[in-house]
Ligand SMILES: O=c1ccn([C@H]2C[C@H](O)[C@@H](COP(=O)(O)OP(=O)(O)OP(=O)(O)O)O2)c(=O)[nH]1
């Protein structure tokens with residue numbers, strides 16, 4: 001409700017039964033993505049991430065918007081299911097399937113993580129994007145209080 005409309009293709013018809021990715025609460029920031037798998041997968045700790053389709057394609061089609069694929073907090077924090085690319089970036093001009101790199105970040109020797117078809121296993125948030133042009137200069141025009149101080153230059157307390 002209230003957001004811009006963007007085109008979505010349903011690539012996996014099971015989403016018509018499971019329900020499209022959607023906001024789970026009235027003010028949720030992200031939609032949950034469903035694992036469009038043929039069969040359950042188990043991802044072992046230390047194994048390469050599994051590339052899993054969300055079953056949808058989008059054409060955001062607006063350079064002022066992108067989407068980010070993020071872990072779900074409960075799965076990431078409690079179970080160790082995060083993303084092989086840490087964060088997925090969906091460009092406004094990408095029209096292929098939205099894929100999720102599912103990675104078990106747990107220590108070797110711990111049990112595998114199981115993802116079943118239709119599981120809500122990751123989430124996606126739409127974000128505004130600025131695309132500045134660069135003005136190449138020899139010296140910055142305005143003074144900066146911080147200057148080049150970084151990487152802990154302000155201390156800890
Ligand atoms: O988790 C992700 C990350 C990316 N993508 C898709 C959408 C994105 O627009 C495209 C390219 O992603 P990105 O620019 O991050 O990857 P790249 O390695 O730079 O690939 P490219 O050269 O295609 O831009 O891949 C996904 O489906 N899932």
Ligand SMILES: [Mg+2]
Pocket residue numbers: none
């Ligand atoms: Mg890229």
